Amino acid sequence: MPIRPSLRWLEEPAPGSGIRHYCPDGRWDFRSYPELALRARRAAGGLVRAGVRRDDRVMVVSGATTPDFVAAFYGVLWAGATVSVLAPPLSLQGPGHAGQVLAAVSALEPTAVVAGRNLREHVVQLLGDMLTVPVLCPGELTGDGDAVTARPSAELALIQFTSGTSNRPKGVRIPFDALEANTAAIRDWLQVGPADEWATWLPMHHDMGLVGCLISPVTAGNGLWLTEPAQFVRDPLPYLRCFGAASATITAMPGFGLDRIIRKVPREALGGLDFSGWRAIVVGAERIDPQLLRRFEELLAPYGLDPAALTPAYGLAEATLAVTGVPVRRRWVDAQMPGPAGAGAEPRGVLGCGLPVGDFAVRVVDDVGTPLPEGVPGEVEVSGSSLADGYLDGPVGAAQLREDAMLTGDAGFLLDGELYVLGRLGDSVKVRGRSVFAEDVESVLREAGGAPHRLAVVLGERAGAPVAVVVLEEPDQRWVDRAVSLLRGACAGAAVAVLAAPAGTIPQTTSGKSRRRELWHAFMSGELGAWRARGTSATNGSLGFKLMGDRIHNAAI
């Protein structure tokens, strides 16, 4: 029986290489791949004994990225099942975690749950009456030892719950083929060789941590240095020293990580460190301000950091992980966008997220799917062999999975083949950590008496800040005032704008989604910015809206 490429290391682990785990006392605990492979195979035996069958789903609640976690994670796959990693509860999180776990369990219907010793009691209590399956500690997973051979692999390797604060979990189905296509693409893009070592502090319930920083190095047999997220947040220096004082060469993190290093690492601690071997710092997961990259370079360039090491990337759980990335050894670039209208506004840089990796193709399309020329913003559409095959319960939210391509719900444009991502596209926006959907805001306005065909709401980000725009056809002043107040209530925390339009100018299509996209394209292409710059009574040439300038409540649009 052929063994999947991503699981081959469990049978032929690279000798001499392995995972180092940072301990609170400052030691690095080294576990070789042969030892980890043995533990993973034993864990598989324990799972089989607990009743896990091929294609079953096992939920792993990840506390710390310990050797036990690695063994449990790969044990599930070796047992022929599908694994889903969930976040542990966190201090100060309040009751949100309980809702996420309960929702994930009902969506996933796992055969077993694996939770670290300190989390087990919590999970058992949380699930209460829903608990019909065993909750196992990784330490208990010591079934038939070495005797367990790989079963035929499950169809799906992973179910990734996309990060979000909503209690509606989106479980993304990742087949083995997609996972392996993406890790191979990451390896090719970063030109990973046998001498490379990775270091990470990312949580493993996140795709960037799990796929990018655990599965990728383990599959390649590369050395890996692991610090816990909490350790990194408290003191990023041990992680940073993996590159400056030890042999790590590759990492990935969101902008938060760069910012934390800049703010938290004492300058005197950098003396004597040499970052010249640090080849790739993949930066993604959220929109990055080019200024942040410049500040990071300024901090570490005196200690040998190559400016080409910073490697912005674009990815999403629905594509397993990476979609585009800046080629290694090429410095990142940014494009200047017209600044927000208003006094003193400066052009803002939009970071280039590189070229498609692996066999991905990226297009920017309009609302009917026609590719747009370079430099024209539209919706990012991706296709390639590492696309997920769907969600647990079909399409959810703005992102749509199709057979051959996926509309991401992200707005962006291409320049010289490089992707620039502007933000979410019209249908929803995150305001203070909560997703607000245009559909919901439209129904609030309809309930207050707005005629459905004479109003449209578009939501998105501009200059990194959430924006809510309502377009009203021929409104009277009272309705405008009412709409402003409703919009502010429904989208508290977002900049709010009300635009008045002549009758018949809101695009009428059967799909609210494509109508919003058309409006959002007009907004993102800068036409609205131009109106604002011209003042309150200027009209827009292409769509004929009139801006109610006195209704702009936040100059940061």
Place this chain on the structure above:
Amino acid sequence: MQQSEQEVRDAIVSIIRQVAPEPGDYDGSADARLVDTLGFHSLALLELAFAIEDDFDLPPIDEETGRGIATTEDVIGYVVRQLREQGDPASVGAEGPETTA
């Protein structure tokens, strides 16, 4: 050093404002929810927990207690209780409104 409860409150609101990923126009209101209102993601929650431990010299917040904390008021109540329990009754003065959270 003796801190009045009002000083503790002000200090916590100031920390939350600094650490919140999406502080918006946060006015320091006590019922603001860390995750839902102020956009705290998992890493920012860690940052907040550590900042509070460091600034008030408190032991790490245990997981169970942490699960009961969801709003600014919960954070303030927790810190005030901890300072009192540290055996220095003077560490939180009696002025300002009593916190019962």
